[in-house]
Amino acid sequence: MCEIVESLATFYRISLSKGKEMITIREEFECIKAYIDIQQYRLKNRVRPIYKADEAIMDAVTLKLILQPIVENAILHGLSNEKEQITILIKGSFIQGSILLEVTDDGVGIAPEVADALLKEEGNGERKSGYGLRNVNERIKLHFGKEYGLSVRSSPGSGTSVYITLPYRNNEKEL
Numbered sequence: 001m002c003e004i005v006e007s008l009a010t011f012y013r014i015s016l017s018k019g020k021e022m023i024t025i026r027e028e029f030e031c032i033k034a035y036i037d038i039q040q041y042r043l044k045n046r047v048r049p050i051y052k053a054d055e056a057i058m059d060a061v062t063l064k065l066i067l068q069p070i071v072e073n074a075i076l077h078g079l080s081n082e083k084e085q086i087t088i089l090i091k092g093s094f095i096q097g098s099i100l101l102e103v104t105d106d107g108v109g110i111a112p113e114v115a116d117a118l119l120k121e122e123g124n125g126e127r128k129s130g131y132g133l134r135n136v137n138e139r140i141k142l143h144f145g146k147e148y149g150l151s152v153r154s155s156p157g158s159g160t161s162v163y164i165t166l167p168y169r170n171n172e173k174e175l
Helices: 002-019 027-044 068-078 112-117 130-144
Strands: 022-024 047-053 062-063 086-095 098-105 149-153 160-167
Touching: 002 027, 022 027, 027 047, 027 062, 027 068, 027 086, 062 130, 062 149, 068 086, 068 130, 068 149, 112 149, 130 149, 130 160
Parallel strands: 047 086
Antiparallel strands: 022 062, 086 098, 098 160, 149 160
C-alpha cells in the first residue's frame, strides 16, 4: 500500500508541476510509470509495462501529460474480459531531429478505419470516444506546429500503436 501512495504522490507532483505546462521527457516517463503502478494495483497486475527510451531525449522538454491519456486508452480499450493481461510498450527515440514516442499494446485492437477516425474532428457531436487522443494531438499541434502530433495504427486482434512526434527542444526558453 505504501508503494501506491508513493506512486500517487509522484503522479500528482509531476502532473501538477508547479503550474508549468512543460516538463522533461524524463519527468513524463516518471509520471507514466507512477500511473501504471497505480493501475497495476487496481487491476491486480494485469498490465505488463515495458519502458524503452533513448537517454539522448530524456532531458528534452515537452508538454506534460501526453502519455497518460494514451496509456489509459490502451488499458481501458485494450484489456478485455477474455484477455488475462495486456503488455504496453512505451518507447522514446530520437529520429531525424525529432522525438518519436510510441505506446504499443497487444490488446484487442480496433479496425483501421476506427483508428483513422480517432484523431479527426466530428462536427455532428455524435462521437462518444477519442477525446483524450484528440486533446493530446491538438495540444501538440497548437504548441509545436501542424507537423507534430499523433498517428494511430491498429487492427482487430493484434493491438494498437500510437505514435507521438515532437520537436527536440532541450530548453523551455526555446519554445
